[in-house]
Amino acid sequence: MAPYRIVVLPGDGVGPEVIAEGLKAIRAAMEGVSLEAQFIELEIGAARYRRTGAAFGQEDIEKVRQADAVFFGAVGLPDVRLPDGREVQSGYIYRQDLDLYANIRPVKLYKGVESPLKKAEERGIDYVIFRENTEGLYTFGKGGFRIGKEAAVNPLIISRKGTERIVRAAFQMARRRRGAPEDGVKRVTCVDKSNVVEAYAFFEEVFREVAGEFPDIQSEHYYTDAMTVLMVQRSWHFDVVVTENMFGDILSDLGAGTIGSLGLAPSAEVGDHHGLFQSIHGSAPDIAGKGIVNPIAAILSGSMMFDWLGATHRDPKASEVGRRIEEAVETVLAKGRVKTPDLGGKNTTSQMGDAIVEEIKA
Known part of the structure; x- marks a missing residue:
């Protein structure tokens, strides 16, 4: 089977930070089952709009259409507005173009979280x-x-x-x-x-x-x-x-x-042929760059992405990647040793990601 083509859209604010930890967990889980994927990063969002006048490149839409899945960070900055006063958003382009009619949002209390x-x-x-x-x-x-x-x-x-x-x-x-x-x-x-x-x-x-x-x-x-x-x-x-x-x-x-936190809430936006996966939280520009955002929602969104790829392509290896990521998240939360500030701890974004990768590899 050819490697999966996954378009990565880090976006604005904390988007690049949580996407980096999500990819770290995905790669660790893929390595454990010998699964291959090609990750294609594209620029999208308010920062791009401020610089170029467009939130996304028209040429990128075709790359998104051809992808097996899209891994999405966050889009929007409060000080970057369209002429009608709305914040810059671009995810809707993909929702409409790819007909992602089902936005699936799990609400699950994990052991170890208050x-x-x-x-x-x-x-x-x-x-x-x-x-x-x-x-x-x-x-x-x-x-x-x-x-x-x-x-x-x-x-x-x-x-x-x-x-x-x-x-x-x-x-x-x-x-x-x-x-x-x-x-x-x-x-x-x-x-x-x-x-x-x-x-x-x-x-x-x-x-x-x-x-x-x-x-x-x-x-x-x-x-x-x-x-x-x-x-x-x-x-x-x-x-x-x-x-x-x-x-x-x-x-x-x-x-x-x-x-317990928006930082624990992933989502899958899927249609009959395409899927986009992202945390439900926004770009959180007030904490961007501080290394304190909880990456678990993005990591669990990556788990949902591979679970969906496994079901869509009848690929047990992809499903196993999704399972390994979620189980590692569950273990880290249950142990309670690593907590980002939103969970009452003092650990950084990368420390949380590292702890989850360690469990994936255990």
Whole structure:
């Protein structure tokens, strides 16, 4: 089998720091199973926009299309803005171009990490948020407009096709999982505001139709405001959560807070043929260059990338790379000897990466 072609997009802020540790872990795990990959680094982001007037190179899009996967850092700097006032973003180009409709965000409390929730360590937190990634309120720069200096409008788009495929992917994931920590029940929870917004009522309607295809999986529905309370009071009840784009963005950050840190929250943005993998945290320019950012979210995103490559290409070696990385992360966290500041420790970004590599090689 030819080496995998993986495009690497470090981006802005802490992006290059966490990507460096992610690649370090990936290479160590690949070496252990004799798997080969070609890593192609491209420049993307606000720093590039400030220098050249473009956040990405048009010639790079074809390289991304031809890649087996994309390993993404972070994009955006608060002092670099587009003429309409928005921060520079470029990930949306790839989401739309590659049709990465499923943004998969695990929310998992690892042993050795303290949760702010009193009962979490006893009961466990382990669920996955499926965020629809190509429509909803986020149209990624397309469709919105201003009415002079008096108003601005953005459309909320919910399509049958977009909703069916993200809901179906969520139910398929539930079939592969062990069920919720609370009771072992395999369930999919739909979250929206169908009580007040017509588009969300349509989202729920399509959800219930698709749920009928999966009689072996329990389905349920909550309004978004109620869900924010339940994620704090009963996180252990959830198994797979499916929701619209903006709500998925917000709820996954809340979920990360319940498991100890945004620095522990990876993500996979996948479609039928392409995949992009990144931490859910942003570029964090306030701590960039200080060597204190937690690289675990990026390292776990690398694990998800190889798990996806293994499943997509039916390649057990790639799947083994993903497994080795996650197990090493679990071991380091459980031992509790190495902790970055967000976890209550004083270790550096590279020290955390080194500890994980050491476990991979053990």
